[in-house]
Amino acid sequence: MRRSPSSAHHHAFAHVTExxxxxxxxxxxxxxxxxxxxxxxxxxxxxxxxxxxxxxxxSGPLGTWEESAEELREALVRSAALDPLxxxxxxxxxxxxxxxxxxxxxxxxxxxxxxxxxxxxxxIAISRRDPVTGLPISITTTPETLSADCxxxxxxxxxxxxxxxxxxxxxxxRGGSASVLFHELIGHRSQAGLPSMEWPPWLTVSxxxxxxxxxxxxxxxxxxxxxxxxxxxxxxxxxxxRMTFRDLPLVRMTNLICETAGLPLRVPEQRIEIWLVxxxxxxxxxxxxxxxxxxADHLDGSTRRRLAPFRFESGAESIVSALLAGRGPLTRYPGxxxxxxxxxxxxxxxxxxxLTAPLRST
Amino acid sequence: MKTVxxxxxxxxxxxxxxxxxxxxxxxxxxxxxxxxxSFTSSCTGQAPLPRPQGSRVRFLARRISNDVxxxxxxxxxxxxxxxxxxxxxxxxxxxxxxxxxxxxxxxxAAGKHSVTIDRGGSSLSSVDPAEIRYxxxxxxxxxxxxxxxICNLRLASAVTARILxxxxxxxxxxxxxxxxxxxxxxxxxxxxxxxxxxIAQIALSGESAETSHRVPxxxxxxxxxxxxxxxxxxxxxxxxxxxxxxxxxxxMRAIEILQPFQVRTDSITAGFLCLDxxxxxxxxxxxxxxxxxxxxxxxxxxxxxWFPYSAGAxxxxxxxxxxxxxxxxxxx
Numbered sequence: 153m154r155r156s157p158s159s160a161h162h163h164a165f166a167h168v169t170e171x172x173x174x175x176x177x178x179x180x181x182x183x184x185x186x187x188x189x190x191x192x193x194x195x196x197x198x199x200x201x202x203x204x205x206x207x208x209x210x211s212g213p214l215g216t217w218e219e220s221a222e223e224l225r226e227a228l229v230r231s232a233a234l235d236p237l238x239x240x241x242x243x244x245x246x247x248x249x250x251x252x253x254x255x256x257x258x259x260x261x262x263x264x265x266x267x268x269x270x271x272x273x274x275x276i277a278i279s280r281r282d283p284v285t286g287l288p289i290s291i292t293t294t295p296e297t298l299s300a301d302c303x304x305x306x307x308x309x310x311x312x313x314x315x316x317x318x319x320x321x322x323x324x325x326r327g328g329s330a331s332v333l334f335h336e337l338i339g340h341r342s343q344a345g346l347p348s349m350e351w352p353p354w355l356t357v358s359x360x361x362x363x364x365x366x367x368x369x370x371x372x373x374x375x376x377x378x379x380x381x382x383x384x385x386x387x388x389x390x391x392x393x394r395m396t397f398r399d400l401p402l403v404r405m406t407n408l409i410c411e412t413a414g415l416p417l418r419v420p421e422q423r424i425e426i427w428l429v430x431x432x433x434x435x436x437x438x439x440x441x442x443x444x445x446x447x448a449d450h451l452d453g454s455t456r457r458r459l460a461p462f463r464f465e466s467g468a469e470s471i472v473s474a475l476l477a478g479r480g481p482l483t484r485y486p487g488x489x490x491x492x493x494x495x496x497x498x499x500x501x502x503x504x505x506x507l508t509a510p511l512r513s514t
Numbered sequence: 515m516k517t518v519x520x521x522x523x524x525x526x527x528x529x530x531x532x533x534x535x536x537x538x539x540x541x542x543x544x545x546x547x548x549x550x551x552s553f554t555s556s557c558t559g560q561a562p563l564p565r566p567q568g569s570r571v572r573f574l575a576r577r578i579s580n581d582v583x584x585x586x587x588x589x590x591x592x593x594x595x596x597x598x599x600x601x602x603x604x605x606x607x608x609x610x611x612x613x614x615x616x617x618x619x620x621x622x623a624a625g626k627h628s629v630t631i632d633r634g635g636s637s638l639s640s641v642d643p644a645e646i647r648y649x650x651x652x653x654x655x656x657x658x659x660x661x662x663x664i665c666n667l668r669l670a671s672a673v674t675a676r677i678l679x680x681x682x683x684x685x686x687x688x689x690x691x692x693x694x695x696x697x698x699x700x701x702x703x704x705x706x707x708x709x710x711x712x713i714a715q716i717a718l719s720g721e722s723a724e725t726s727h728r729v730p731x732x733x734x735x736x737x738x739x740x741x742x743x744x745x746x747x748x749x750x751x752x753x754x755x756x757x758x759x760x761x762x763x764x765x766m767r768a769i770e771i772l773q774p775f776q777v778r779t780d781s782i783t784a785g786f787l788c789l790d791x792x793x794x795x796x797x798x799x800x801x802x803x804x805x806x807x808x809x810x811x812x813x814x815x816x817x818x819x820w821f822p823y824s825a826g827a828x829x830x831x832x833x834x835x836x837x838x839x840x841x842x843x844x845x846x
Contacts, residue, residue: 181551185555186556188556189556190540204539206540207544208560397540398538403533493590
């Protein structure tokens with residue numbers, strides 16, 4: 153394949169993505185299958201990026217793309233070694249309920265002056281209903297972490313009595329869920345190019361492209377070498393990512409790792425434990441975040457009750473001042489799919505447990 | 515019954531954010547098949563449509579960049595134009611139709627306020643740069659509403675179209691006074707739905723509402739890679755043919771929506787960029803039960819205009835009576 157000159161503005165990118173939706177449980181039925189493919193070539197245009205692309209291989213300005221198309225298809229066939237049926241069987245082992253499952257297999261090729269790089273990825277999204285609230289919740293995982301995440305999901309979805317939202321008690325972010333808080337609070341601030349804030353010295357949040365997570369990258373989507381960034385030290389995100397050939401590669405998070413050290417964490421008897429977050433957003437104009445909490449329990453001593461989903465929003469400064477302490481171990485959160493700029497990209501997420509002061513629910 | 519849908523098209527677009535800028539030209543040729551619950555899609559591998567020579571995208575990008583006041587900042591500007599040829603084969607034989615489009619999406623912030631402007635039609639000629647200059651100029655000069663007040667409020671067509679689209683998509687038309695009706699309307703440039711059926715005018719509310727389908731209206735297909743969605747297209751709120759009240763009766767005019775904008779079952783929270791009777795600009799907003807908002811509608815203007823919100827919405831100027839307008843900070 154012909155190489156193009158270097159720089160983020162000068163690269164070629166191609167992908168073949170197979171996206172399947174299944175209903176699993178009492179029946180295994182494929183509802184939808186979409187194969188998306190295409191190429192894009194980027195060049196400098198007066199300091200901006202000029203991109204030309206198509207879903208039809210062989211129609212590109214670089215000459216023949218048939219070779220890359222064939223390589224990508226072969227890569228997809230290799231990735232198709234992931235037969236969906238064992239995945240579906242694994243999921244149904246942990247619950248007899250009907251689930252919606254989405255399996256996305258993607259083969260990508262990016263070339264710059266210095267390298268050409270193939271990669272493949274598998275993402276599995278599972279939607280279930282909370283037996284207490286009856287509301288849907290979802291996780292995103294990979295074949296490697298599927299069993300562990302199904303076990304974890306079955307564990308936190310056990311039937312509990314329903315509880316009332318208590319007023320003004322601390323929040324304990326469990327199961328890696330604090331990574332979603334920091335995804336909005338630190339990651340999106342960095343993506344928006346805003347200056348770093350003053351963070352507690354016991355907190356380290358970093359973006360680690362090489363970590364074995366949903367966002368692992370050896371080469372980014374412009375052909376550049378990715379670099380880790382310690383966001384709480386003011387370093388900027390380094391990786392450009394894109395959803396498809398149609399999209400502009402943007403500076404995005406890859407794998408966000410949130411570690412705490414130093415302070416001993418004394419967990420209060422009265423607390424809300426947060427397990428899963430449904431949706432979050434960051435408003436760069438107001439420097440505010442909002443989070444929809446999908447799965448949370450109220451603990452009062454040894455009594456645990458399931459709370460209805462709730463939402464809170466707050467200014468970044470208020471949340472920083474609410475950060476109290478954390479404790480290990482580092483736990484992988486089952487999937488963050490970041491939708492910034494309309495491009496839905498999976499971001500690997502890990503965090504230790506985090507205790508925060510009460511945050512106002514809306 | 516199996517249906518086969520093919521789409522060939524191209525788009526030319528500018529994407530500018532606070533951190534990046536790109537000019538993107540894409541061509542696509544795709545096929546989608548539906549058979550019962552099963553949906554599959556892929557590209558056809560056929561040569562796509564020839565791409566355009568020249569474009570209004572660059573002209574409009576330059577014009578908007580020059581016109582936006584210096585004390586505002588563009589957080590996002592997307593200008594798109596394109597063309598698509600559609601073909602549908604199914605039980606009714608083969609149908610073919612074409613569409614052209616030109617759209618602009620502009621998010622501008624001034625201080626703590628931000629406005630999102632979506633305009634479009636069958637070409638970028640339908641986007642009026644003077645309107646964008648007017649709105650961003652008002653945003654730059656907007657001060658906070660000094661205090662909450664009850665007033666008569668005139669909503670501009672862009673505001674009513676956006677609120678209506680949200681209410682319809684969230685199935686929140688309960689409480690619509692019987693003298694008002696929401697309809698799906700034809701559109702001269704987009705006369706066909708995703709199956710190639712002509713979009714018919716039907717009532718979506720009231721005694722004559724279409725009830726033969728769970729979601730009345732047509733089918734909307736934003737891309738060949740997804741199954742079409744049942745959703746009312748090109749919606750419009752209509753009322754009795756009473757004219758708008760005298761402009762002096764409207765204490766304030768909401769000319770665009772500001773953030774925050776949230777529509778829930780029990781409340782609409784919407785920021786407004788407002789002008790008072792002396793054309794002074796204010797940032798303010800409402801937090802109101804959707805039923806109360808609908809009940810406060812006093813009159814609807816006869817003129818209407820189409821906006822590219824989701825599957826399309828027409829907006830008319832609407833007068834609301836006795837609305838509690840609040841400073842924007844009180845809504846956050």
